[in-house]
Amino acid sequence: MNKPLLSLLLLLVVTVSFSQTFDVETIKNAGDNDKRINLVILGDGYTASELTDFETDAANFVSAIFGQSPFSEYSDYFNVHIIKVISNESGANHPGTATDEGSYNVPVSTVDNYFGSTYDGFGSHRLLYAPNYSLIISVLADNFPEYDQALILVNSPYYGGSGGEFPVTSTGTSANEIAIHEIGHSLVDLKDEYYPGDYYAEEGINMTQETDPSLVKWTNWIGSNGVDIYQYCTTGSCASWYRPHQTCKMRYLGYPFCAVCKEGIIEKIHDLVSPVDSFSPTNLSIETSTFPVSFNVSLINPSTNTLETIWTLNGSTHSTNVDIISILEADVNNGLNSLSVAITDNTSLQRIDSHETIHVTTVTWSIDNTTLGITDITAEENQFSISLYPNPTNNAFYVKFDSFNSSNVRLELTSMDGKQVLSTRLESGITNTINLNQQAAGLYIANIYSDSVLLARKKVIKK
Structure with missing residues (x-):
């Protein structure tokens, strides 16, 4: 499948002078790109001498995501490509300005990486994100414009990641689980099954305010595979929101996707290809x-x-x-x-x-x-x-x-x-x-x- 960048052309005009072409390699080939969902992995914080490490980290992620249902069953619907982005310095930025710094033992650092990937996003240490959004768009346009979903893999051993259009994860603890969780958001529009805050609470595949078992969108799964209508919490705004499962990957890392989320992922696959x-x-x-x-x-x-x-x-x-x-x-x-x-x-x-x-x-x-x-x-x-x-x-x-x-x-x-x-x-x-x-x-x-x-x-x- 091809994902046109029509809405982003204006951004490209202003960033084209900063764009650069890099080596592109296909690490999973199931068929023609125009007949497959193209997952593209970009590295950040990998120097030229560390590109072999990037290939290994990307391959580990591919093994992880296609070893889990339903991606394992639908593996042949995906190609995976890597863009070997070269940074001047290794790692990620860590300004040490987050309000929860005392809970982590991570050295403060300033790194000249390509996309500016940094911890301490929006006041939270573990929120690792790539702020140079327009440069990501430019690199994709110059190197693999037919992408369907892109992922930023940051060369850092410390826990962290974030969602958005382009998920970001470190290579540290639970890195692959973070990436798979975030792709659930970015590719499929799955919602968090922990309460994400009032701003992000909305009706979705796996989040609702409907409590009637005959009307809830996952009515066909009620009573099987652990699916029911579970309240996010008992007080405040989150008390009016409900999820389908208690231990889905969209709530806790290390668990499988629940049946409702699996169904949503498969529907998205058929929507794209x-x-x-x-x-x-x-x-x-x-x-x-x-x-x-x-x-x-x-x-x-x-x-x-x-x-x-x-x-x-x-x-x-x-x-x-x-x-x-x-x-x-x-x-x-x-x-x-x-x-x-x-x-x-x-x-x-x-x-x-x-x-x-x-x-x-x-x-x-x-x-x-x-x-x-x-x-x-x-x-x-x-x-x-x-x-x-x-x-x-x-x-x-x-x-x-x-x-x-x-x-x-x-x-x-x-x-x-x-x-x-x-x-x-x-x-x-x-x-x-x-x-x-x-x-x-x-x-x-x-x-x-x-x-x-x-x-x-x-x-x-x-x-």
Whole structure:
């Protein structure tokens, strides 16, 4: 995937004279950069003679993050690159001005490092941050502009780190755990599950003020994997905020991500990158073609092999859970035919029935068949992000979808006895209201189609 720096061009204009190119090395290669999430690690406080140490520290971090769920299952969705930034001096600044200096035994120091990384950020000793934000942007633009997430690794043996757009961590105690926690913030927008203070308290994947177990966003996980609705504290503003778990990595270092955070990470992965690595044929114009004709998709499978494929030919299901099919002459009509495959992830790390968003990728081939055989095949890939909420609901629910290409998308609602009770067209990019005033309370199935391709099927509960 590529992360354009459009909003930062003005910063680049004023900092370009300070930018510099450095050696870039790929230390984890799962595929083409434009088909992967690109994690870029920049060093600070590493001199030219210490770049080997930087490579080792970066490799240790890669081993740590992809050894933990769900990054371990989705490792093939990521490439990792390092930018070998050279500092004039080794280490990080420590002015010794924090209010909690007495709790730490760290010498005061002034270091000529590249990004100005320093302890004592905002009055807290352990808050290690890189204040030269515009220079980070400039180095990324000059050396690896297609990054999706960048991390600053500071060559210091003392505990410290911080979040923000570019997480920062030292190489000291718990360094890898700090970095993984902070990437949870920066890449996925996970919230702290310790109380972060009133300024940072807000609704998020793993933070809420909702206390109804049937309405809370992690309702599908309640009662399993240690998930419930836990109060941050019992007094003050934080008493009105709740988290899903008591020992998640977003609260304590050294613990795994809780089930709710894992689900959020996977959703972000699917939001950033398609599970389709390639497909064929791409576009094929030919004089004649003999049957059978093969069609295939090459998928980026999680290690748990949880991708599901549904192949549809002219509106009817042709095959499921295969990556390659052969179309016979008897399968197609004279004239234009449509073949599609829809790919979804059915991992047990997501509980999707009441989950708000589903990601679906489709590949559609138009097959022009005449008495002379196939004369033309064209292909198109499309990605859909479909949100359906609230669920359960009283009188209405809302559907919003976005796709790369405009599509004829519709929703069909059926009761549990198989009777269709509603059919409506959905508009892309807006919130579509589905009124249930005429429907009795109970369980329904919402089927969402693009033309004749089934994109998603979700249970809807009317209370």
